[in-house]
Amino acid sequence: MAPVTLKKLVKSYGNVDVVHGIDLEVKDREFIALVGPSGCGKSTTLRMIAGLEDISGGVVEIGGKPVNDLPPRARNISMVFQSYALYPHMTVRENMGFSLKIGKVAQSDIDTRVNEAAAILDLDKLMDRRPSQLSGGQRQRVAMGRAIVRQPDVFLFDEPLSNLDAKLRTQVRTEIKRLHAKVQSTMIYVTHDQVEAMTLSDRIVIMRDGHIEQVGTPEEVFKRPATRFVAGFIGSPPMNLNDATVADGKLVFAGGQSLPLPIAFRGKVAAGDKVIFGLRPDDIYPTGHGLNSGEATDVHEMELPVSITEPLGNETLLFVTMAQREWVSRMLNPRPMEAGEMVKFSFDLSQAHLFSPETGKTLRS
Amino acid sequence: MDQNTSHRYKRRGLKLLHLVGLFLAMLIICLPGLWIVLSSLRPTVEIMAKPPVWIPQDLSLDAYRAMFGGAGQGGIPVWEYFRNSLIISITSTIIALTVGMAGGYAFARYKFKGKSGIFLGFMLTRAVPGIALSLPLFMIFARVGIIDTHFAMILIYVALNVPFTIWLIDGFFRQVPKDLAEAAQIDGCTRWQAFWQVEFPLAGPGIASAGIFAFLTSWNEYALASQITRSVNSKTLPVGLLDYTSEFTIDWRGMCALAVVMIIPALTLTFIIQKHLVSGLTFGAVKG
Numbered sequence A: 001m002a003p004v005t006l007k008k009l010v011k012s013y014g015n016v017d018v019v020h021g022i023d024l025e026v027k028d029r030e031f032i033a034l035v036g037p038s039g040c041g042k043s044t045t046l047r048m049i050a051g052l053e054d055i056s057g058g059v060v061e062i063g064g065k066p067v068n069d070l071p072p073r074a075r076n077i078s079m080v081f082q083s084y085a086l087y088p089h090m091t092v093r094e095n096m097g098f099s100l101k102i103g104k105v106a107q108s109d110i111d112t113r114v115n116e117a118a119a120i121l122d123l124d125k126l127m128d129r130r131p132s133q134l135s136g137g138q139r140q141r142v143a144m145g146r147a148i149v150r151q152p153d154v155f156l157f158d159e160p161l162s163n164l165d166a167k168l169r170t171q172v173r174t175e176i177k178r179l180h181a182k183v184q185s186t187m188i189y190v191t192h193d194q195v196e197a198m199t200l201s202d203r204i205v206i207m208r209d210g211h212i213e214q215v216g217t218p219e220e221v222f223k224r225p226a227t228r229f230v231a232g233f234i235g236s237p238p239m240n241l242n243d244a245t246v247a248d249g250k251l252v253f254a255g256g257q258s259l260p261l262p263i264a265f266r267g268k269v270a271a272g273d274k275v276i277f278g279l280r281p282d283d284i285y286p287t288g289h290g291l292n293s294g295e296a297t298d299v300h301e302m303e304l305p306v307s308i309t310e311p312l313g314n315e316t317l318l319f320v321t322m323a324q325r326e327w328v329s330r331m332l333n334p335r336p337m338e339a340g341e342m343v344k345f346s347f348d349l350s351q352a353h354l355f356s357p358e359t360g361k362t363l364r365s
Numbered sequence B: 001m002d003q004n005t006s007h008r009y010k011r012r013g014l015k016l017l018h019l020v021g022l023f024l025a026m027l028i029i030c031l032p033g034l035w036i037v038l039s040s041l042r043p044t045v046e047i048m049a050k051p052p053v054w055i056p057q058d059l060s061l062d063a064y065r066a067m068f069g070g071a072g073q074g075g076i077p078v079w080e081y082f083r084n085s086l087i088i089s090i091t092s093t094i095i096a097l098t099v100g101m102a103g104g105y106a107f108a109r110y111k112f113k114g115k116s117g118i119f120l121g122f123m124l125t126r127a128v129p130g131i132a133l134s135l136p137l138f139m140i141f142a143r144v145g146i147i148d149t150h151f152a153m154i155l156i157y158v159a160l161n162v163p164f165t166i167w168l169i170d171g172f173f174r175q176v177p178k179d180l181a182e183a184a185q186i187d188g189c190t191r192w193q194a195f196w197q198v199e200f201p202l203a204g205p206g207i208a209s210a211g212i213f214a215f216l217t218s219w220n221e222y223a224l225a226s227q228i229t230r231s232v233n234s235k236t237l238p239v240g241l242l243d244y245t246s247e248f249t250i251d252w253r254g255m256c257a258l259a260v261v262m263i264i265p266a267l268t269l270t271f272i273i274q275k276h277l278v279s280g281l282t283f284g285a286v287k288g
Helices: A042-050 A092-102 A107-121 A136-149 A166-183 A192-199 A218-224 A229-231 B003-039 B045-048 B063-069 B077-109 B115-125 B130-146 B150-176 B178-186 B193-221 B223-228 B237-244 B253-275
Strands: A003-011 A016-026 A029-035 A057-062 A077-080 A154-158 A186-193 A205-208 A211-216 A240-247 A251-252 A258-259 A273-280 A284-286 A301-312 A315-322 A325-332 A342-348 A351-354
Touching: A003 A042, A016 A042, A016 A057, A016 A211, A029 A042, A029 A192, A042 A057, A042 A154, A042 A186, A077 A136, A077 B178, A092 A107, A092 A136, A092 B193, A107 A136, A107 A166, A107 B045, A136 A166, A166 A192, A186 A192, A192 A218, A205 A218, A205 A229, A211 A218, A211 A258, A211 B077, A229 A240, A229 A273, A229 A351, A240 A325, A251 A273, A258 A301, A284 B237, A315 A342, B003 B253, B045 B253, B063 B077, B077 B193, B077 B237, B077 B253, B115 B150, B115 B193, B130 B223, B150 B193, B150 B223, B178 B193, B193 B253, B223 B237, B237 B253
Parallel strands: A029 A186, A029 A205, A077 A154, A154 A186, A284 A325
Antiparallel strands: A003 A016, A003 A057, A205 A211, A240 A251, A240 A273, A251 A258, A273 A351, A284 A342, A301 A315, A301 A342, A315 A325
């Protein structure tokens, strides 16, 4: 059980920096997800915490002590690899007990701890099989079992679900969450899938190009994205983002169509300012089919043509054309709708975001 | 006859054809070996007969008796040759494997300057015909004074085998996913332990096959050994074969008998080790 602190952590290969001095504090027993597109430095950061990658600059602290010079084995961590990395020449039981055997723990203790972990993960019946005789999901569980047996201070997960099919992924995701509730260790989880990050973690770290864009709870990063990138990355389907110019209490889009300036931003932007306007699909809906129909405080209504409908059963995604661009709208309690139909849409502007086109940062402050 | 039955007959027929084909191929491959064994048991008249005598008339173990009978009675110092061959082959194989493992691992796992150049250099040494080196080698070894020693032969065979063992073992270490060694390190191993506990057992079959190749190369090599070895001090079995040739005659029967004696240990070793060459051991390490 230990907090993990990164201070001005840098990783460079030759002259190329891939992680640019990031700072992060992971609290004891916290589940934190590092998320971002591929190449954003999240895996490299994790591997630096694990000690598998040399640290080019800055400090990694585990349990309050710098570990820069400690080899992986001395950091008391466990890691679940994307490839599972099970030892193919050992049985499941040997795989799980390997770290204890290396640590010269008595065989009877090894057995107890391995059996405990097996019970948690429901692996009892597979103990004498080899990894090649297991399915993907089972291998994944063995990899987690191997991590638990070590009773580490910190669990590290490197995209552990990306080799599983979609159905299994949801299932194992829940198992990981349950595991965290049970073992109460600090967990750092790397993924490129924002849904995994949202569902699992206490806090999310969104990374891009070796920088941290935002750190916050799933609710914070969803409701109050700090940058345009976070706004576009978190949420599915992604937020509608469009360039606009502020003019006299209005936001004017390309082609001349406009929306009123959201109340929350009045006084924060001046006429002539260029901004990026963002509004989630949930906040654009055919009038009467929204999340908070009737209660929203800053709603603007507009008739627009529907170009494509994507029914999902409980809801329908509508693509509408406005300002020379398609906007995605989410219709709850859907009614049948034809493409080309003119529909009255509500824009809930109390949920709108404005970002600066230069810095990408939010203009809400 | 319904469709299923006709299909079944067709499949059985094909299988039979397949087996007959295999048998014929194996017969062609094995015939020379069989001929050597047969020739070692029959008198020279029968060996040299034209047209060849296919069914042996007169089988005896005389050649073997004479061979082990010691010098003087047409025998050769076969025990000494055997000992020399064994010492030279085993020692050079062990050294070549050790160097090959270290080198192969380095090539498979580490990045360093001039890596591909060095690797190519190793491979190029194999392009030089060994016999072209025999004269320079002889001159240098004579100068240094190690002609007719085990040491000289071991040195040559290590040099001959190392590029090959490195190349082969490199390939096998490449197949062992890097993640495994990393997982082992996180599980509490030092770099060294991770190698011996995880990577070595997984590359084991490859190392074993590299060992067989190195051993057989040393065991069977003739050209260089015939230059460097002079006496029972270091003569190996292939060079010993030449003892059966004299100015006007060649004792084909004796030569074949010695060839059989040479083949048996090599065959036994290969047989023992090939059981451990379980391939596909790494399957299941990574991915689903």
